[in-house]
Amino acid sequence: MNTRERISQELWSDYLDWVTAKYRGRHVSLDVVGQSSECPETTGELAPVFVNLSDAPFLSVEYEPLNKGDAIVISAGENEVSYEHAVEAPVELTANLAPDGRLDSLEILDRNGARTKLNFF
Numbered sequence: 499m500n501t502r503e504r505i506s507q508e509l510w511s512d513y514l515d516w517v518t519a520k521y522r523g524r525h526v527s528l529d530v531v532g533q534s535s536e537c538p539e540t541t542g543e544l545a546p547v548f549v550n551l552s553d554a555p556f557l558s559v560e561y562e563p564l565n566k567g568d569a570i571v572i573s574a575g576e577n578e579v580s581y582e583h584a585v586e587a588p589v590e591l592t593a594n595l596a597p598d599g600r601l602d603s604l605e606i607l608d609r610n611g612a613r614t615k616l617n618f619f
Contacts, residue, residue, distance in 0.1 A: 500602060505591040510561040513591070514570070518558040521601065525619040526556040526574065528583060532612025554580045559604065559616065561588075570606050572616055585614050 505513050554574035562569045570588045574581040590607040604616045 499597060501595045503593045503595060505593060507591070510570070510588075510591055511563070513593075514559045514561050517601065517604065518560070521556055521618055522558065524556045527617045527619075528572065529615040529617065530583075530612065532608070532610065532614075556618070572614075583614070585612075 555576065557573040557575045557579060559570065559572050562571060568587050570585045570591070572583045572585075573579045585606045585608050587609040588606050589609050590605075592605040592607075593601055594603045594605065596602050601618055603618060606614045606616075608614075
């Protein structure tokens with residue numbers, strides 16, 4: 499059975515540094531559910547987006563604290579960034595762990611209620 503572990507904000511930088519070191523090079527995908535910017539008349543609606551990054555392996559995930567940008571930035575690419583996704587104003591970080599303790603995914607919630615899920619394969 500998978501377990502969910504909420505990461506305290508004071509630990510975000512260290513935890514995400516550990517995730518970067520341990521999982522760099524893995525295949526990843528992103529699921530983003532948030533406000534639809536493509537249809538302004540549907541503000542308030544949630545629009546799911548799936549991004550498969552199989553051509554660009556996981557490179558890093560970094561926390562930029564409030565005084566440095568207030569975001570969690572996910573990067574993918576071989577030796578340099580070829581894809582980047584920023585979650586602005588994050589308020590919650592949750593790790594989803596497999597029964598063997600392996601990280602299955604990270605979920606990031608921003609202050610507007612949008613949720614980004616970084617899946618590891």
